[in-house]
Amino acid sequence: MTTRHALPAQALDQLFREARTPNDWMPEPIADDTVRSLYDLLKWGPTSANASPARFVWVRSPEGKALLASLAMEGNRPKILAAPLTVIVGHDLDFPDTMLKLFPARGEMMREWFRQPGIAEVTASRNGTLQGAYLILAARALGLDCGPMSGFDNAGVDRAFFAGTKIQSNFICSLGHGKPESIFPRNPRLSFEEAGRFA
């Protein structure tokens, strides 16, 4: 680990300052390699004891998109149908079973820890959501646009895409290249003082 500096301004723009959420999409497909490269970045983001509870369904077939769109709020349906790919970000309540692989030094201990009542749920939800955000920023780092959405029928998506598992859907995110004219004017943010304080 050498001394690191801030990334160049152009990278900070691409990740944060100039990245925007499009509402319509160019039709070009996303290659398998791009999806795998995206996963191979986001997987390195930190999670509690490396538990990595997020699970992903990369929906890009016409049938998959139609099914997912049918379970979304009306305003989100055309976006899902237009985007080349929409990923369902879920988290697996059975993630403790993976701890032997994911934390070799203390896998059995961590597995029993996470199996305690209530612990699996809060850990899966918190860390699966962190991984969803790593996905958004990894996609932007690769030059993709992101359209995250929470307006859909979670229970219906769980039945349609995660049947027979203990995976719960969290949010969905369209990926691709957005149509610039589909972007709304940027909304303001809270000031530093409105969002926090030193202590």
Added chain:
Amino acid sequence: MTTRHALPAQALDQLFREARTPNDWMPEPIADDTVRSLYDLLKWGPTSANASPARFVWVRSPEGKALLASLAMEGNRPKILAAPLTVIVGHDLDFPDTMLKLFPARGEMMREWFRQPGIAEVTASRNGTLQGAYLILAARALGLDCGPMSGFDNAGVDRAFFAGTKIQSNFICSLGHGKPESIFPRNPRLSFEEAGRFA
């Protein structure tokens, strides 16, 4: 919005592939300007209807660090005391009140939407956690190391740092420059197929 390309490999390394969680910290303080620059990046990350429910307490005074450490699991106490700053990431259940500012075009409608029973809680938790991940990656983009931790007494931290509000603590994250020798060997990750599938 022009065509964007993937960031250079060095940037992807710094954000994801080579970033690690240190367990001990160099003592150099973090300047106010750095904390404000960090917030001014992470604030742009996408949230549901721009609700931006995360709230931050940037703990860096000796008294603040001692108080936070006293509420942490034993293994996390020395890390909090050694790090120049540990931020408490919380989310405000009263965030619907900010919608008039944050979503001028439909502020009243979104405020009433988010005030529905159960909606404020799940929206604050999901989006506050996303913002916590934006913080982690924004810090890495600025050249800082991150030490996120969930091993602490959430209710106690809420009483100590968020009294009189409806802000709930989520996780905490030390920030600074880690001691390279304090980094554990890297644990494996799930393969693409173990973590998901195309549909």
